[in-house]
Amino acid sequence: MPVFNINQNFNRLLKAEDIDGDKKITVDDKGPKRFNLISINGKSFEVCGTFHLSILLQELYLAKKDGKDELDISKEMIFQLPVDRASSLIKNYFWKGLTRRIDESNIKASVTDSKTHSEKTYIYIPPRDEFAFKYFKNIQIKHKDLNLSVEKLPPIITDKYLHVLNKKPGLLVLALKKDKSGTTSGVPFVVPGGRFNEMYGWDSYFESLGLINDGRIDLAIAMAENFFYQIEHYGKILNANRTYYLNRSQPPFLTSFIREIWENIEEKNKAWLKNALQYAIKEYHNVWVGKDRLTSTGLSRYFGSGSGMPPETEPEHFDAVLKPFAKKYKMAIPQFRQKYLSFEISVPELEDYFLHDRAVRESGHDTSYRIDSVCAHLNTVDLNSLLFKYEMDIAHFIKQEFSDRFNYQGKIHKSSDWLKRAKIRKELIDKLMWDTKRGFFFDYNFVLKKKTNYESAVTFYPLWAKLASKKQASILIKRALPLLEEAGGIAAST
Template identity: 30%
Template sequence: MQNAPPASAGIHTEPAGRHAAAERHPPPDTHTPADRYEELFVAVQREAVFADSKTFPDCAPLGAPQEILAAYRQACTAPGFDLRSFVATHFAPQRPALASQAEAPAQDLRHHIDRLWDELTRHPDQHPHRGSLLALPHPYVVPGGRFVEMYYWDSYFTMLGLAASGRTQLLHAMTDNFAYLIERFGHVPNGTRTYYLSRSQPPLFACMVALCEGCGGQGALRYLPQLLREHAFWMDGAQALAPGQAHRRVVRLSDGALLNRYWDERAQPREEAWREDVATAAAAPQRPAAEVFRDLRAAAESGWDFSSRWLGTPPAGAGRLQALATIRTTRILPVDLNALLHQLESRIAQLAAQAGDAATARRHQALAGARRAAMDRWLWNEEAGAWLDLDWPEQTPRRGLNAATATPLFTRTASAAQATRLADTLARRLLVPGGLAATEQCSAEQWDRPNGWAPLQWMAAEGLAAYGCDALAGEIRARWLRTVDAVYQREHRLVEKYALHAHPEASGGSGGEYPLQDGFGWTNGVTRQWL
């Protein structure tokens, strides 16, 4: 990986004191497990008391956290202190969301998914006291497996399935939960845990609002205040930027155009992957650890954690950790994020006009037009016939195609000519026997080949269909459904990701930091909608 550009390259760094103070003194009701348990948290993670780094941050304390920490400090230096026994005495691990089935279910795939919704639904009165789980006012669906909280972008694709299953009341409740999160925190967190509050995920609340309205729920206009507030979160600091500068999630390019990147407010190991992040930073001794942590967290905000999409060029013969240590997410302006923000700006303009707020409508229509022009200039690559992510300090497109290139079709950002070119590119470079591949690169990361993911299939197929590319859209849908059904018939489960081999060799996906998870929210949602 190339070294980060010097200050003269125009990268703006916010004064360290403001974020440092915020990290040291978060609001009391949003303290993360690392905030609360300090050296106890580090000891539990470092000594691998639990095999999965996510287990301890998700534990429910069996007493007041400050009293548990005091008890640890008093006991930890005593001869024969047993950390595992101490943790077992003071914490209760959360159970996985859904257990694997040993026997074939009686239902076909459609009815199996319909039955899963109740098993994956959680209610506010089930929230453990004093844990990391954020309280919500309404019921919601969790993805499955180790993921026993509500996630941002997962939920939109899950909600598609709720609509198809006729579970519209639950769909409406989830939309209101997301509105509540924006009202309380100013953004939708990555997931409903305190340790996720420093980042968001791909902004799909506008899509949820449209889906809710289309299923007889609250009109979209009701959610205009939350849409405006989410947009303000992503654009924070934009007005003060000079060309070549960046602040949080916004970058002003050399021509004055504004585009967005992924970011995280903290530059520390992710609490749910503490050991993994510490090991990754140690594999890059030439880089400041905080820089590695920030880029890992920013990739988690993207939802693509992790992928060659975010990596530099690893040394020859590098292992997985050395390759991952080249991560450079904050240097990259992603196609999908900017397309979704174009959609958000366009939707705000439409709703503001409907509300009679002409000034807000004009302002956001202008923002949407400026973003589309910036995307055409900086992200559309005529030679490749595709939208490509941009390394903004270098002002060069990222090599290698990934499935996020189809998002401008999903958001109606592309022109008809671009859609035609892109359909040809997708068919030649990313269409494989089992569906649409995440990238062209095979790696040990889960968002690379051979894996495919439900949200990528949905956005590509629905986007292609919107531009009249029905044959390719239908082919992606058919190949994906064959993949999901083949694994279901053989293993009696739906999973988080799939290895897109030809039927009947299709299998659950692999790679990444944790084992394959069952459930699974967005797979259920996209599959049920297409069935």
């Protein structure tokens, strides 16, 4: 493979092709779009076209950034197809750039939060994690420049305490581990974008698919371990590990996450799977069929505890909602907002609105006309399809990996127990949500006791979860798909 002097070719390339001087090569640059790449031994090959020239510039820059003077460059590297190039960058650069860990090495970035504005920074520790409390207390003492306060959460998180936290929001710790030398570090996770420093719920599942595809199953496993930590110490998989997310989860993909790992890992560790399955069952019972989310229909809903406006939003975010109430009380919106948030004014209509808003945020579909102002009253197609898959996945693991006997908290679970749950859920979904004539699954309003009739892409969740019958699938494809299919994909709604 030819070896090239980085600086010489980098400078020549910019001079010849970066006409507007922005250190990029785009269609706006009216250069010759032909560059002769010369190796150290005098051999060369020509690179033509904006896209391939931009690849060359990227490779030279990345090598230069790494402190290299020379670089092996092949034609295969430069003449990649766009999809292959994107995949290569994700695999070799982007995963690294999106990986975070909460420990001393990254503490300043971890506590930084663009959604809050506070002079003091806070880290909150679960009440039963003494090791983490001592570890982060030592960091607080060592890094006085961060103006950091490390505090323990109470055993029970009440709505009143959530309001206290809103005045001093902070980071919720994730799992720590010790290596063989005794060094403590945070268990790593991937964030959905460069500006984030916290681990998100359902984003993590989809990130894990990419990680596994790119040979980073180790990082996918680490993220699952952080989910187990959240269930153990915060009672649920959080929307994300910030205090203002303590009251809500996100769409449940844990069993799918576990299954992807288990089916792709080379060395099967039955103890790991047993632990993972116990956490999935715990989350299922305590969160998704717990008292706040299981409804009178036997199906589940999204729900976020608390009251008032979500603190992570900008102050003016809900001004359009507050405006008529401010007018009623003859106040300017900022004054009304302050009095409402401090409980000087009680407005039941607003509490109803924010009850639904918190549920919308837990659903991950924020914001959507489908569920806005009504979400907490809905058995949604997506959530109940996901829970059907939980039930089927758990049944699968119990039968295939644990000889159809799984001990959870002293009770033996058999696959038939979970298949029965799945059967009941499917029957309820078919009865309350399926519309044969229109060819859609619709969310069910359990307060009004009727379907919503809002045509949306969540109608395809039962296909992915393998809940829909062959007949339903055929009708969906015939009637729903033409209404939602657009150039490039599926529209969220009609």
